[in-house]
Amino acid sequence: MSAVFSEWLVVLPLLVLLLTGSIAVTLWRSPAQAGIVILGLILYAIASALLFQQVLLEGPQAMAMGNWPAPFGIAFGVDLMGAGLTLTTSIVGLLTAFYAMGDTDQAQQEAGFFPLLAFLLAGVTGAFLTADIFNLYVWFEVILISSFGLMVLGGRREQLDGAVKYAFLNLLATTFFLLATGILYGLTGTLNMADLAGKVGALESDGPVLTLALLYLMAFGMKAAAFPLFFWLPASYHTPNPVVSAVFAGLLTKVGVYALFRVFTLIFGDVDGIVFTAIVAVAIATMVVGVLGALAVSDLRRVLAFTVVGGIGYMLLGLGLQSELAILGGLFYTVHSMVLSAALFMGSGIAHKLGGTTQLSRLSGLYGAAPLFSAFFLMCAFSLAGLPPFSGFWPKFILVQASLEAQAYVAAGAVLISGLLTIIAIGKAWNAGFWRPALEGAGVSPTLTTGSAGYRQLIVPFAMLSLLMLSLGLAAGPVSEIAAQAAADLLDPAQYIEVVLPPAPVESPAYSEVPGGGL
Amino acid sequence: MTELFLIGVVGLLFSMAAFLFMSRSTIRLVLGTFLLSNATHLSIFISGRLTREVPPLVPDGLKVPPEAIANPLPQALILTAIVISFALTAFIFVLVYRAYQELGTVNADEMRVAEPKDEDPVPFDVLPVTQGKLDRKAGARGPASVAPGAPAGAAPQGAGK
Numbered sequence: 001m002s003a004v005f006s007e008w009l010v011v012l013p014l015l016v017l018l019l020t021g022s023i024a025v026t027l028w029r030s031p032a033q034a035g036i037v038i039l040g041l042i043l044y045a046i047a048s049a050l051l052f053q054q055v056l057l058e059g060p061q062a063m064a065m066g067n068w069p070a071p072f073g074i075a076f077g078v079d080l081m082g083a084g085l086t087l088t089t090s091i092v093g094l095l096t097a098f099y100a101m102g103d104t105d106q107a108q109q110e111a112g113f114f115p116l117l118a119f120l121l122a123g124v125t126g127a128f129l130t131a132d133i134f135n136l137y138v139w140f141e142v143i144l145i146s147s148f149g150l151m152v153l154g155g156r157r158e159q160l161d162g163a164v165k166y167a168f169l170n171l172l173a174t175t176f177f178l179l180a181t182g183i184l185y186g187l188t189g190t191l192n193m194a195d196l197a198g199k200v201g202a203l204e205s206d207g208p209v210l211t212l213a214l215l216y217l218m219a220f221g222m223k224a225a226a227f228p229l230f231f232w233l234p235a236s237y238h239t240p241n242p243v244v245s246a247v248f249a250g251l252l253t254k255v256g257v258y259a260l261f262r263v264f265t266l267i268f269g270d271v272d273g274i275v276f277t278a279i280v281a282v283a284i285a286t287m288v289v290g291v292l293g294a295l296a297v298s299d300l301r302r303v304l305a306f307t308v309v310g311g312i313g314y315m316l317l318g319l320g321l322q323s324e325l326a327i328l329g330g331l332f333y334t335v336h337s338m339v340l341s342a343a344l345f346m347g348s349g350i351a352h353k354l355g356g357t358t359q360l361s362r363l364s365g366l367y368g369a370a371p372l373f374s375a376f377f378l379m380c381a382f383s384l385a386g387l388p389p390f391s392g393f394w395p396k397f398i399l400v401q402a403s404l405e406a407q408a409y410v411a412a413g414a415v416l417i418s419g420l421l422t423i424i425a426i427g428k429a430w431n432a433g434f435w436r437p438a439l440e441g442a443g444v445s446p447t448l449t450t451g452s453a454g455y456r457q458l459i460v461p462f463a464m465l466s467l468l469m470l471s472l473g474l475a476a477g478p479v480s481e482i483a484a485q486a487a488a489d490l491l492d493p494a495q496y497i498e499v500v501l502p503p504a505p506v507e508s509p510a511y512s513e514v515p516g517g518g519l
Numbered sequence: 520m521t522e523l524f525l526i527g528v529v530g531l532l533f534s535m536a537a538f539l540f541m542s543r544s545t546i547r548l549v550l551g552t553f554l555l556s557n558a559t560h561l562s563i564f565i566s567g568r569l570t571r572e573v574p575p576l577v578p579d580g581l582k583v584p585p586e587a588i589a590n591p592l593p594q595a596l597i598l599t600a601i602v603i604s605f606a607l608t609a610f611i612f613v614l615v616y617r618a619y620q621e622l623g624t625v626n627a628d629e630m631r632v633a634e635p636k637d638e639d640p641v642p643f644d645v646l647p648v649t650q651g652k653l654d655r656k657a658g659a660r661g662p663a664s665v666a667p668g669a670p671a672g673a674a675p676q677g678a679g680k
Contacts, residue, residue: 186566298641361639
């Protein structure tokens, strides 16, 4: 491949999505938006696959926007973690767009559901592809504003209630991120991540650097729904349409996790060990509190929201242990959680339509009404609980092994205990909603029956996502090898730094006072 | 000296924003968002170092500025951040108003539609087992008939949502 094409390939997924969203917005109020966006998402998936193949074969790729050389311009840099997460995002996004054809009504589609989805995916992709920390903040805000739109589309009371809590707390999180970036610029004088890696690494790990690291942990931890700043997630994720919940649960928290992985391996990789101990402590608390919350609530979608929170704990544990095996486990869990969370929320949407409600006290008899759907849901439930051969087993197993190797026995115990409690929580939901014979007089009114066209529109994407989850589990060997390569690249980012920031000296203009002399 | 004064102002703005953010009224939350974003933008401004230099323009014919100039990068960062926070604040304003219209209150403690205070609890023994065998008929009548702690008539109560 020529050098120019491989440079363009770095941003091709992003450009496809931005173009798709823009064209769809010009067709406001027209039903053609759905077709345009789905076509664009197919092209986006192809571009992501090409990019992933390129990065897998030839290592990290980079491109400088506008040909302004790094570190003066905005650089985009993709390593295996970014490319793998972009590929997963494209598949999950495409399948949720198909699901949305059956889950959103005409009014919502005309009001711009599909362009908002395209811009949301553009924000997620941009966050995975950028190598400039302020550009990362901009993509976070693109995600945020698109998610605001998707959250309130429909205008129901509980949506507005959830949106108020979601909006304020996420706004607070991104403002903390901006504050931390401003202070980091004041400390080092640069915004390019590869340049920051060198400059922050050269600083001593005292006051300002430690404060910054913990401020970033708080900002990204809040976006990723880590303990104790996760309460916006169970307050809001179950309120919009199930397809919106599926996209949010699959993608948005994982962008926060990605940012944590990037910042704490590349930029703050050499900081004092107390920060990583803090990350492990936060991870253990998130795992345990998340699954305890799942045990406490009795609405199917709120149970799933709490299990999403618990899943974040596993990813953070992989980051905090800082060994290659642990980061491998964390990355594997991230990919698995993207697919599984989206699938589970899609399943909860179908359960709502078939059963008339998601309140577990009144939902019943789904196995009798729809055995095939129940089988797929059971597969997803087993994967959530971490049972082989589904994709949930392998990353948990790897994380336990990594915890024992790092002598973090509390962490290993927390992984096992929260796995057990997850089995109980999801088993209770399965027993109540699916296995229990249909209750008489429950006062529910199903809006869908199996065999209708609307049911087929919903069940096919859900089944495909479940089968993808199953194949992730069955193909755990190759996936682990790719994750191992990505983890090695994260722990030793020399190749990424060299590609993003070529070591050519550039004469810098004469600023009177340049930040970078330390505080 | 100027830096110290501005740092003090930023700290004051952050503390006011924190106070407003811990309030129950969503209108005060919006005002807190205002102050928080203003404080953050000022802090980026300070981190670019305060100088009394000329604006960052290169005169005709030269490739680099002939003398020391002000740092243009923090200005660009702050402009981007102002535009973003403007859009978000506009949305939050309308959201608070719509929430007031739909929910009838601006008191965040009373907004309990998404997370209701009293939910119908689901007992752990959802499937009743009598004498070691699964009692399917008892399950069909509902958990109220076998689990003593469950609310009686779970259906009519829950239907009033």
